[in-house]
Amino acid sequence: MNALRQPHPALRQWPRVARDRLGLALWTSEEIAAATGGTASTAFQCAGVEMDSRDVRSGDLFVALKGDAMDGHRFVEKAFASGAAAALVDRPVDGPHVLVEDTTAALHALAAAARTRSDAKRIGVTGSVGKTGVKEAIFAALDRSSRGQAHRSVRSYNNHVGVPLSVARMPARARYGVFEMGMNHAGEIAGLTRQVCPHVAVVTTIAPAHIENLGSEEAIADAKAEIFAGLEPGGVAVIPFDNPHFERLRDHATEIGARVMAFGRGAGADVRLLDAIPAANGGSLITAQVGDTRLCCSVAEPGGHWVSNALAVLAAVKAAGGDLAAAGLALAEMGGLKGRGARHQIGVPGGKALLIDESYNANPASMRATLAQLGQTPAGRRIAVLGSMKELGDFSDGFHAQLAEPLRATQVDFAVLVGEEMLPLARELGKPTATPLPPTHGFAHCEGPAEAIAALQEYGLVPGDAILVKGSNSVGLGRLVDHFTRRN
Structure with a gap:
């Protein structure tokens, strides 16, 4: 019986490395206090670190950051209610915590400690x-x-x-x-x-x-x-x-x-x-x-x-x-990320259409790349919902107008242009050219996502359509994506 209780020789010889001596908890109260120069109210362990009380999970350390318009200390109680194991704060609170002088500096110090350990x-x-x-x-x-x-x-x-x-x-x-x-x-x-x-x-x-x-x-x-x-x-x-x-x-x-x-x-x-x-x-x-x-x-x-x-x-x-x-x-x-290439089969009258979600960000280079991708996507009709590209300054009108060329090269059947900055592109598409957009379709210019949704509904999506949705995040085209994917 004693022999049966002994570990197998191979297990006894399993090589141990320095990593094996490291704790399994992400952070302990002692480690947080040592890293930040703070004082722990009691002993605790944390499994994660979070700064948004809405995202706190059981076992997290909630960092109460202070900004110009918001003070995270207002949400400490909510964080504990959501299961936070402790809080990193600059004033005493009810519940396990580490008290520091500045929570932003303490977060940076905690990051430095994570890096060096x-x-x-x-x-x-x-x-x-x-x-x-x-x-x-x-x-x-x-x-x-x-x-x-x-x-x-x-x-x-x-x-x-x-x-x-x-x-x-x-x-x-x-x-x-x-x-x-x-x-x-x-x-x-x-x-x-x-x-x-x-x-x-x-x-x-x-x-x-x-x-x-x-x-x-x-x-x-x-x-x-x-x-x-x-x-x-x-x-x-x-x-x-x-x-x-x-x-x-x-x-x-x-x-x-x-x-x-x-x-x-x-x-x-x-x-x-x-x-x-x-x-x-x-x-x-x-x-x-x-x-x-x-x-x-x-x-x-x-x-x-x-x-x-x-x-x-x-x-x-x-x-x-x-x-x-x-x-x-x-x-x-790899699968497409939400807002960055995720592909959805959405329900349309009579079948399915493909919606390509690129709604999180946009600049001239990424616009051209995703339009080229749309052009290579097998589809009965190709539809582009393009939101304004932000932070282009004095270059904005020119960069937006230049999207006419890749739109035509992609042979887009219908374009929905969203936002004030898209006006130069609308003007460019309205000009007569040797290679115009298909004359029976064309484009619509909209102020925001709600109008864009209405424009697509009026145009009428059919099975086999491929719809690209791309724009700067602040344009809000994610709401358009949510509208059509939720409906599915």
Whole structure:
């Protein structure tokens, strides 16, 4: 009997590593107090970190942040009612808490402690287009190869609050962390990258997003290149070889001593596309040379822009020491994200139509890419619901008017233009041209989502239609998507 109680020899010899000594809780009260310089009211453990009381789950640490218009301390009681294990506060409250002088500074300190206690390889992702999709694909690849030990920022938590929150949520046992960084002005990414201190910094592409605030694409490239300033010594900068601003990005990276890994179609790219053909599911089948490895894989997401995104993903995984085969499988299984390519079969009289949800963001480059994707989508009729592109400043009229050309090239049967900034495009489409939109259909210009819904209903959706919905988030086209998908 005694022999039966002994562990199997193979189990006794199982190698132990430093990670095995790390706690299973995300944070304990002692760890939070030590990281923030605060005082814990009692002993507790937390399974998550949250700053919005509406999103609190059982076991979370609720961080009561103070802003210009809102004070999170007003919602501490609600957070506890939702199951929060404790709160991070700057005044005593009823319930377990850690008392600090400044909750925002404490969140940053907690993020720094999460970063230093873990040996996870950290990957930072920025760029004018494709940040969230590339971040999700890198995470999927690394999570697959590490068997669930990868961490990422959720949603678009990519600003001065979302980034430290995402880092603070990284478990001590994580092997990888993938973090998105966004900006509207120069200098913003410089602060974010020092929160992450990535080992790998990815710039997806440079395009005229936020050009209203920055003035030129060169200035946008400089602002995105701030991500390299936070790289750990010996870090890798992953940059787009085919972009007109490649050399500018490369120079920024080499100035701080980063190793450059370029991705693209050109002969000088380190991760180079050799071939891409359309796949039966609407995606692509690509062959890429990744260093001395040749990889053939499927990319589930449709469109030529996702071929480029896939190369960025492969480069990031390679730079982080991940498994390229797992990356190929992850790319083959990627599904469209809400507002960023999700595809819905919606009910219409007599059958189904395809609705492509790109309602979260828009700039001139992404508009052209998704219109090209619509043009490659098998459909009886192609319909484009396009919302205004924001933050283009003095360039706005020109960039909107220039969408007439890709609309015509896509052979859109009906276009619904939403928002005041779309007026220049409406005027352009109204001009006689050698290649007009089909004369029996045309376009409608609407002030907002409600009018756009009415315009589609009046036009009449039929089975086999493909409807692209794309615009800046503030236009509110997500409400149009919700209307048609809920009805389904």
